[in-house]
Amino acid sequence: MEVDAAGARRAVVNGPCATCGEEVEYVYQTETIPYFSDILIVSASCPVCGYRYTNTQILQESEPVRFTFPVVSPDDLLVRVVRSMSAVLRIPELGVEIAPGPACEGFVTNVEGVLDRILSVVEGVLVWAEGTERERAEILKQEIGGVKEGDFPVTLIIEDPTGNSAIVSDRASRESFVLDEV
Ligand SMILES: [Zn+2]
Numbered sequence: 668m669e670v671d672a673a674g675a676r677r678a679v680v681n682g683p684c685a686t687c688g689e690e691v692e693y694v695y696q697t698e699t700i701p702y703f704s705d706i707l708i709v710s711a712s713c714p715v716c717g718y719r720y721t722n723t724q725i726l727q728e729s730e731p732v733r734f735t736f737p738v739v740s741p742d743d744l745l746v747r748v749v750r751s752m753s754a755v756l757r758i759p760e761l762g763v764e765i766a767p768g769p770a771c772e773g774f775v776t777n778v779e780g781v782l783d784r785i786l787s788v789v790e791g792v793l794v795w796a797e798g799t800e801r802e803r804a805e806i807l808k809q810e811i812g813g814v815k816e817g818d819f820p821v822t823l824i825i826e827d828p829t830g831n832s833a834i835v836s837d838r839a840s841r842e843s844f845v846l847d848e849v
Pocket residue numbers: 684685686687688689713714715716717718
């Protein structure tokens with residue numbers, strides 16, 4: 668384990684690519700987030716088949732947790748978002764829900780990064796969609812633009828039964844939730 672000046676630790680472990688079996692480097696690194704426990708980020712990318720893997724884990728005993736954050740101004744785009752593979756991410760005002768699934772990666776990003784991920788899906792839909800589906804995607808694209816400008820307030824909600832996700836802002840509310848209620 669290497670330790671850098673900021674206290675982050677990093678280790679590289681070789682292992683087989685989950686898709687093609689080629690030996691790739693799995694990078695384990697910790698990142699310290701103010702007012703929050705350290706997180707572990709595990710990432711790998713295969714130069715042969717292009718397989719990419721990222722997951723995050725918060726290094727503490729964790730209960731199911733729900734974070735709710737009002738996105739009301741362009742400054743809010745910079746707020747850090749940690750989402751593990753087991754979390755559901757929702758923006759009710761946009762009708763967006765990203766559920767855990769096999770194709771779903773964990774990530775560490777900010778609010779803008781979350782919006783950009785949704786936008787890239789919407790742009791993918793616009794390539795082929797017609798009729799009402801196309802209209803809906805175009806409206807969503809405009810709304811995401813409005814969120815970025817601070818003209819369209821939304822609520823970002825992350826629910827994680829493993830407690831390994833977070834929205835890092837003192838304006839984010841954090842509450843535990845009971846799994847049965849969802
Ligand atoms: Zn591979």
